[in-house]
Amino acid sequence: MANVLVVADIKQGVLKGSTAELLSKAKALGAETAVVAIGSGLESLIADLVNAGSDTQYIADDSKLELFSAGPYASCIVDAANQFGADLVWFGFSESGKAAAPRVAAQLDAACATEITDVMLDGDQIEIVRPAIANKVMQRVKINTKHLVAVVRAGAFEAAEAITGTENVVQLSAPEPDLKAVIKELLSDASGEIDLADADVVVSVGRGAKDQAGVDLVKELASDLKAGFGSSRAMVDGGFMAHNKQVGQTGKIVAPTLYMAIGISGAIQHLAGMSGSQVILAVNKDPEAPIFNVADYGIVGDLFEVVPILREEIKKLRN
Amino acid sequence: MKILTTIKKVVDVELTIRVENGAIVEEGLQYVMNAWDENAVEVAVQLKENNQAETTLVSIGGGEDNTKIIRRGFAMGIENGIQIDDPALAAADSFVYANVLQKVYEKGSYDLVITGKQAQDTDHGQTGIILAERLGLPCVSNVIAIDVIDDQHLNVSRLGDAGTEIVELTLPAVITVTDSINEPRLPQMRGLMMAKKKKIEVMDLAALGTSYDEVGGTTPKSQIAEFMKSETRTAGQKFEGDPAEITTRVVALLANEAKVL
Ligand SMILES: Cc1cc2nc3c(=O)[nH]c(=O)nc-3n(C[C@H](O)[C@H](O)[C@H](O)COP(=O)(O)OP(=O)(O)OC[C@H]3O[C@@H](n4cnc5c(N)ncnc54)[C@H](O)[C@@H]3O)c2cc1C
Ligand SMILES: Nc1ncnc2c1ncn2[C@@H]1O[C@H](COP(=O)(O)O)[C@@H](O)[C@H]1O
Numbered sequence: 001m002a003n004v005l006v007v008a009d010i011k012q013g014v015l016k017g018s019t020a021e022l023l024s025k026a027k028a029l030g031a032e033t034a035v036v037a038i039g040s041g042l043e044s045l046i047a048d049l050v051n052a053g054s055d056t057q058y059i060a061d062d063s064k065l066e067l068f069s070a071g072p073y074a075s076c077i078v079d080a081a082n083q084f085g086a087d088l089v090w091f092g093f094s095e096s097g098k099a100a101a102p103r104v105a106a107q108l109d110a111a112c113a114t115e116i117t118d119v120m121l122d123g124d125q126i127e128i129v130r131p132a133i134a135n136k137v138m139q140r141v142k143i144n145t146k147h148l149v150a151v152v153r154a155g156a157f158e159a160a161e162a163i164t165g166t167e168n169v170v171q172l173s174a175p176e177p178d179l180k181a182v183i184k185e186l187l188s189d190a191s192g193e194i195d196l197a198d199a200d201v202v203v204s205v206g207r208g209a210k211d212q213a214g215v216d217l218v219k220e221l222a223s224d225l226k227a228g229f230g231s232s233r234a235m236v237d238g239g240f241m242a243h244n245k246q247v248g249q250t251g252k253i254v255a256p257t258l259y260m261a262i263g264i265s266g267a268i269q270h271l272a273g274m275s276g277s278q279v280i281l282a283v284n285k286d287p288e289a290p291i292f293n294v295a296d297y298g299i300v301g302d303l304f305e306v307v308p309i310l311r312e313e314i315k316k317l318r319n
Numbered sequence: 320m321k322i323l324t325t326i327k328k329v330v331d332v333e334l335t336i337r338v339e340n341g342a343i344v345e346e347g348l349q350y351v352m353n354a355w356d357e358n359a360v361e362v363a364v365q366l367k368e369n370n371q372a373e374t375t376l377v378s379i380g381g382g383e384d385n386t387k388i389i390r391r392g393f394a395m396g397i398e399n400g401i402q403i404d405d406p407a408l409a410a411a412d413s414f415v416y417a418n419v420l421q422k423v424y425e426k427g428s429y430d431l432v433i434t435g436k437q438a439q440d441t442d443h444g445q446t447g448i449i450l451a452e453r454l455g456l457p458c459v460s461n462v463i464a465i466d467v468i469d470d471q472h473l474n475v476s477r478l479g480d481a482g483t484e485i486v487e488l489t490l491p492a493v494i495t496v497t498d499s500i501n502e503p504r505l506p507q508m509r510g511l512m513m514a515k516k517k518k519i520e521v522m523d524l525a526a527l528g529t530s531y532d533e534v535g536g537t538t539p540k541s542q543i544a545e546f547m548k549s550e551t552r553t554a555g556q557k558f559e560g561d562p563a564e565i566t567t568r569v570v571a572l573l574a575n576e577a578k579v580l
Contacts, residue, residue: 011481068479068480070460096479103448103449106414111412112413112445112540112541114444115442130442132440134332137343139546140545141541142542144540180456180488181457181488181489183485183486188481236499243483249442250497257579268332279573280555292554293554294554296555297572301559306566313567314580
């Protein structure tokens, strides 16, 4: 039987849904599960880690670990993997996961795969499936090592209801800080906003919105829907949206129930970040815009006219 | 400061990519420099221009197209080029590439290695980070800005989960850069002409002082078993006409048909 160690995805003190999704998948594969949580002030999260479905919780809780630093973070994971005898180490998609996974793999002499969408276990043989070339193809990859470190693509696995684990906490000692890559400061992006990765609905704005007034208009639609508010790269480059709002290949990969692309052309790098959404609505004044090739519902029109009507109609529906 | 920039030849992602019998159909494909590696080259060239850095690029790969991307790097302003061309490496995985890059690094003496955030053909984003592990060097990935403090220190900004992380990096080090760090320059005609005359140092694994076996080629950690078509979405319903009318219809469809509102 395989042992799966899931790296807890904790953002701003909250355990993200991907942790339960990965643990569910591990259980569905018949694996023993453990979770490793790294950070500062984690005591209150232990119940959540158990409820997410883990049977052992490795906890590295230290003020030194408050800010992410890939070296120490990877050391904690390697420590947990060794203690647990992990065959598979899984990260939910996060920038910290993408930074740490290759280090962990190198240290464990494991294979490494990012953006995986499926895992197949057949005795000792591990195989994974993942998209490549901006989602234009899928690859089935044979793993030749006993161990695999993988970053799982957002939305790939679903959390089963009513799986809980058992509490069995193992404290890890905090590694020394990386003196050659010292984290000096974190310029945090507006907190309190809905995290794109968790949002059930995401509304994204593109260059079609032109300027701040256009961005604000689309943002109101997002607020009405309590949606995550994302962006194409064009609006990040234009300075209208924060870097962490970019949806796409170099930004966030999202898979919400409903994705609204407002004034976005649909470049493949953008599509690579949102084409896993359940339903896509596009608003674009160009009937030939490539976004319409992936949209379930397309409105050909000027967003400055369409968005206010959208807001109005959605309000009516809600009342 | 001596800089080593890695560049990879990748398939042009804007083209249609067909899959047949578990493999990508080669016909009609074109190859270009990996987009994020263009950002890496631009970083190196700016460090040359502003901080007197000495710049070298390395690419593992063969053929006309690989020569072309190296020349493009020259035309953008890189001074030296190394090409590791060995047929044995055609289907290597990231660990093998990282092991080869390790040999290249050890043959020279570099203060900073700059790789792209990820290769457009693999979409892995791991080779630079594995290389740093192999070399025992500090590494910062997903870098969006660099600020030189002195010969031995850089402040780099990385886009992390909670915001922008500012990291003080002691050289030698490895960084991987993302596209928002700069706008890669377009090579000028004159640059392209001069680039044609520049010599590329071409080596196979033996010339690099290693072998396919030593870089892990015979024992790959992973192997692509097959390529498959990706599940492509199909175009749904598209509405044109009076904005009020079509928008009202679409909202009703989102609520009643798709049941997502
Ligand atoms: C290596 C690399 C990585 C990249 N990563 C990403 C990424 O992660 N995410 C990303 O988004 N992009 C990424 N890009 C950029 C991508 O290629 C596109 O340039 C970008 O997505 C375009 O953004 P856009 O659709 O907002 O702008 P445009 O392509 O300019 O499209 C604007 C659209 O708005 C429409 N429009 C204009 N006015 C109106 C109006 N009044 N009402 C309605 N519609 C209107 C137009 O018809 C057009 O379709 C990357 C590129 C590279 C090379
Ligand atoms: N064959 C190669 N030759 C040169 N550089 C490479 C090669 N493969 C990967 N790299 C570098 O490593 C980065 C990440 O690649 P990957 O891990 O495949 O996403 C790329 O952007 C390149 O800079």
